[in-house]
Amino acid sequence: MTRDRPDGRRDTVVLVDAAGVPTGVADKLAVHEAPGRLHLAFSVVLYRPDGLVLLQQRAAAKYHFPHTWANSCCSHPRPGEDIVESAERRVKDELGLECRLRDVATFTYRAICPVSGLIEHEFDHVLVGVVEADPAPDAAEVARVRWAGATEVLEAPPADSAPWLLPVLRLAEEARRAASPPG
Numbered sequence: 001m002t003r004d005r006p007d008g009r010r011d012t013v014v015l016v017d018a019a020g021v022p023t024g025v026a027d028k029l030a031v032h033e034a035p036g037r038l039h040l041a042f043s044v045v046l047y048r049p050d051g052l053v054l055l056q057q058r059a060a061a062k063y064h065f066p067h068t069w070a071n072s073c074c075s076h077p078r079p080g081e082d083i084v085e086s087a088e089r090r091v092k093d094e095l096g097l098e099c100r101l102r103d104v105a106t107f108t109y110r111a112i113c114p115v116s117g118l119i120e121h122e123f124d125h126v127l128v129g130v131v132e133a134d135p136a137p138d139a140a141e142v143a144r145v146r147w148a149g150a151t152e153v154l155e156a157p158p159a160d161s162a163p164w165l166l167p168v169l170r171l172a173e174e175a176r177r178a179a180s181p182p183g
Contacts, residue, residue: 036119
């Protein structure tokens with residue numbers, strides 16, 4: 001199964017090895033079919049100045065993990081595209097927000113969607129940013145958004161959370177604490 005972008009080009013992702021080094025490109029949907037292929041991705045955590053985190057409920061039309069609660073924004077960079085620039089573009093497209101992002105961590109995970117059977121196997125960059133405006137989400141991508149306390153989410157995550165939400169939020173919070181001056 002392939003999916004083409006509005007500009008007529010096929011949606012592809014960057015395949016990587018266990019260290020995150022690119023090894024090629026492949027069709028986006030094909031890499032999510034069993035057994036799942038390791039590919040490059042990013043997960044964005046957006047904070048308000050008061051420290052609340054923006055969560056999004058993925059749209060019902062998502063081909064995997066629909067209607068689950070996740071971090072602010074997730075996607076895949078295009079082949080040859082810089083991770084931070086790709087993530088900033090995606091935040092604007094998906095949430096209507098412009099912000100500067102900082103790449104703070106990476107991790108690898110694998111999860112099977114109970115609805116579609118598709119597999120996420122990602123070498124995921126975690127990026128953080130601060131926004132003051134409220135989002136204007138694209139309904140094709142996002143069902144709902146809400147602001148929440150990170151500690152609240154980590155201690156009592158939504159029952160219908162995406163499997164990457166907690167590891168992404170933990171890494172974002174570690175980076176946030178490390179960047180904040182003591183006292």
